[in-house]
Every structure is written in C-alpha cells, then in structure tokens.
Amino acid sequence: MKIDPNATSDLSAQIAKAIRDAIVAGQLIVDERLPSEAELSEQFNVSRATVREALKRLAAQSLIRTQRGAFGGAFVNRLSFEEAYGQQITTSTLLISMNEVSFETACEARYTLERACAPLAVDRRTPDHLATMRAEIVRQGQPGLSDESFCASDVAFHRALVDAAGNPVLSYQLAGAVEGMQPLMNMITFTARSREEIIRLHTTIADAIATRDARIAECSLSELERYTNQLARDVFAARAK
Amino acid sequence: MKIDPNATSDLSAQIAKAIRDAIVAGQLIVDERLPSEAELSEQFNVSRATVREALKRLAAQSLIRTQRGAFGGAFVNRLSFEEAYGQQITTSTLLISMNEVSFETACEARYTLERACAPLAVDRRTPDHLATMRAEIVRQGQPGLSDESFCASDVAFHRALVDAAGNPVLSYQLAGAVEGMQPLMNMITFTARSREEIIRLHTTIADAIATRDARIAECSLSELERYTNQLARDVFAARAK
DNA sequence: CAATTTTCATTTGTCAGACATTTAAAAGTC
DNA sequence: GACTTTTAAATGTCTGACAAATGAAAATTG
Secondary structure, three states, rough: OOOOOOOOOOOOHHHHHHHHHHOOOOOOOOOOOOOOOOHHHHOOOOOHHOOOOOOOOHHHOOOOEEEEEOOEEEEEEEOHHHHHHHHHHHHHHHHHHOOOOOHHHHHHHHHHHHHHHHHHHHHOOOOHHHHHHHHHHHEEEEEEHOOOHHHHHHHHHHHHHHHHOHHHHHHHHHHHHHHOOOOHHHHOOOOHHHHHHHHHHHHHHEEEEEEOOOHHHHHHHHHHHHHHHHHHHHHHHHHOO | OOOOOOOOOOOOHHHHHHHHHHHHOOOOOOOOOOOOOHHHHHHHHOOHHHHHHHHHHHHOOEEEEEOOOOOEEEOOOOOOOHHHHHHHHHHHHHHHHHHHOHHHHHHHHHHHHHHHHHHHHHHHHOOOHHHHHHHHHHHHHOOOHHHHHHHHHHHHHHHHHOOOOOOOHHHHHHHHHHHHHHHOOOOOOOHHHHHHHHHHHHHHHHHHOOOOHHHHHHHHHHHHHHHHHHHHHHHHHHHHO
C-alpha cells in the first residue's frame, strides 16, 4: 500500500484512497484488522492525526469500523445491505434535490424501475409481502393522516412491492429511486379525493401481485405514475399563480 | 445545529451527522460556506481535531468540499451525477463482493433494470448513443482483446444503452447494477466462440434500438442474460472439478 | 483447583498548541 | 492604472499529552 508522491490532494485523502483501493481489490478482506493508527502513521510517514482523518473518511463510507481498547483497532467492515440502503438513500435524495431534477424525471425513473420488478414480484411474493402491502393500504385510508405519514406509508407500500421481487440487489438499487423521491412527494398536498384514487390504484396493484398478474400490475403502476405526475403538475401550477 | 448529549457514538460522528442532517434538510444550501473549523470547534465545544474528523467524513461522501486560504473553508458541495456515479459503483461493487451475492442474483438485477430502460431508449436514443454502441461492438470483435478489455467494452456498451434512455436518475441507479457486476464478469473467460455469440446479441440489441423496436430489444437482453448465466455456470462447474 | 478480581498493556478518542501552506484581499510602488 | 508586496485568515500537518475502553494476563480468594 503506497501513496502517490506526485499527488496534489490532501495526505489524508491519498491514504484513504490507498486503503480503499486495497479493500476493493480484495487485498484486505472482511474482518481483517488494519495496522494500528500508530503503525499506519509510521508506514505512511505522517502524523497520527492525518491517519485518523483518513480512517474517518473510510468509516463514513462504512468500509471500516473501529473498536477501542487492546486488541481493538480498525477492521474491514462487511458492507451490509442495510448500511448500503442508507447511503444510497442519502445520496439519491441529495442528488435529486441539488440538481433540480424535475418531478417528472424522478418519477419516470422510479416507476420504470418499479414496473421492472413487477414480473419478479408476481412470481415470488410471499404472504408477508402481501400482508405488508394490505396493511399500508389500510393505513393510507385512515382519516386524519398527515401528508407526511401518507407519503411514508406510500414508500412502505412500494418498498414491499420491490422486496417482493426477492432480489436484494434489486431492492438496494431501488431504495434510492423510491425513497430519494420522498422530498419531492412531500411537496404535494394529498386531498381526500386524490388519496382515494391512489388507494384504489394501490389496491389494484396488490390484487394483481396476489393473483400473479404481471400485466395488470405494470399497467396500474403506469397509471399511478400518470396520476402522480398530474397531481404534481396541479400543485406546481397552483403555486405559480 | 445541536448534537445529542446522550449519544454513545464518537463526537466526530455526531457532529458529522448534525451537519449532514442540516444539509439534507436544506438548512445549509449548495455553495454555502460552513463556519471555519475554529468556529465550529467553539460551537460544538470540541477541539479542532475532532471537527476536522467530522468534516473529513462529510468530504468522503462528497457533501462538502474544502478550500484553503483566506476566504476558503468548507462549502456545501453540489453533489454531481459524476460523483454520485462513482460512489454508487464503489458501494455496489463491495456490496456484491462482500455478501456472496450469487452471479445469478446480480445478473438478474442488472438485466431486469436494463430491460426496463429499453422502451425509453428506443424512444430517445440519439445518433451518438447508437454510434457508441456500434463502436463498442467493433472493439469487442478485435482479435487479441484481453478478457478484461472485453468486459470493459461490454460495460461501455450497456452504459450507452442505459444512457440512451435519456433519464439521468435512471443512469445513476443503473451505474451500480451494471458496473458493480464487473468483478463477477471478470471471472469469466471469454472464448472466441462465446464472444461471437455476445457480439451477435449486442448487434441485435443495437439494431432494435436503432429501429425503435422495444420488444426485440427486451427479448435480446433476456437472451443475453440467459447466455451470460450459462457461461458463468460453465465456468463455475469447470472450476469445481 | 476454580472462580473471581485486579492489574496492565494496547488502542482508539479527544484535546491543546504550534507551525506550514495556501489564498485572496488590501496596501504599497512605479 | 498596472504591478508587486504585505497581510490576515483559513485549512493542512505535526507533536505530545491524557482519557477511556477493553481484553488478556496475573493475582487473589474461596
């Protein structure tokens, strides 16, 4: 593990890169202990503070975890799906909000990906997935539910749909698309009338997944996309006045 | 911006979280300058070293960038699609390699998502996208091409297909699915015979995108998925002997 | 001898202070 | 007015210190 003597960036960034590359290349394997901070600072010929900054960078990406005490240290972390979800969602959310991605573009990405899950979900859904979907539909019908809670339940419903596809890699990829849209969705005020329509479509989707009818599921998702877009257009038009 | 006095985690992690939350919530907007390290260390009542560790965590996620000199400091970074791609690919690659995701599962996720792009790509592809795809097909036919280069070209081909869908959010989500599989793909030895078949399918796909035939594009992608899986099974079977 | 407690070395977490380096504004010079 | 020099402010890095956690080894106790 060597750092580039010609590099222009910070030492801590270079050291982080060197270690990260070693992890990605498989030279450092899961649960392997890195040298102690003191040893690393000798190896790289920098101070302990600089090594620590590098390690914190890696910790921020969940590439390592640290433990205090004798026989503690920094260990290569097994990146769990859970941790990856979290990072994926944060990144997606910021990407969408900072780059002025239009509601339509984000919505298209989301529903395109969700439709892709439908055929798999129809094949593999378990009673658990169906139960979650039904439960969220019921929640969405509760009177007095705030717009935020309605949106959160919407996310949970779609999350169940995606998980029903039974492919964790797919679930991970979609976490960003679905949850990253939440700030945009939260801008919409859901009237009783529009909630009713969304619940109707959710029910159609859940029924289609239950009866293993991929075509209907995909069509309903498309309809939901159109309807969501319409709601957004209305909101933005009203706001522009 | 306050840190939780009851929290158990490191101070630097808590401070990073506080700032991250402020960014995600929109309290700190793009290009806004954070207080200097000295000011932050006063605000949070910690040493400058601790503040720096927190800032390095945020820098690792591309949430901030720092600049030296008077009127320098830490600024909220506009998370570009480029940066997000990179993180997404690193995370996906590690997620797949560390969690013993089967070739089949990763492959399924990848082709499911790619098929979803096909209808959009058919509508929106530009001559540029088609040209890139054709160029990569030509490259793949070059004799003497190493397996690694063949894989890289394969990724570039599929990347062009995804980009042809004309939705940057979709491109971002798929970057992980396509490129994260590369280590797995690199385990396959591509014989002249199998390259021929892959090139044939790539040509069919490119033709379908050119003639705006989504059905053929999707079917060819499915065929490519089956074929790739078959190749992988053969490799693993041969290795098991 | 077995169980418990204490000690101890190691390692990360945090702090304080110093100096180097970079940078752009401000002041000075021609 | 154009150029150079100075200067103040900020990050980057280093050093040395102490606190806190932690598990192994040693000491103690029943």
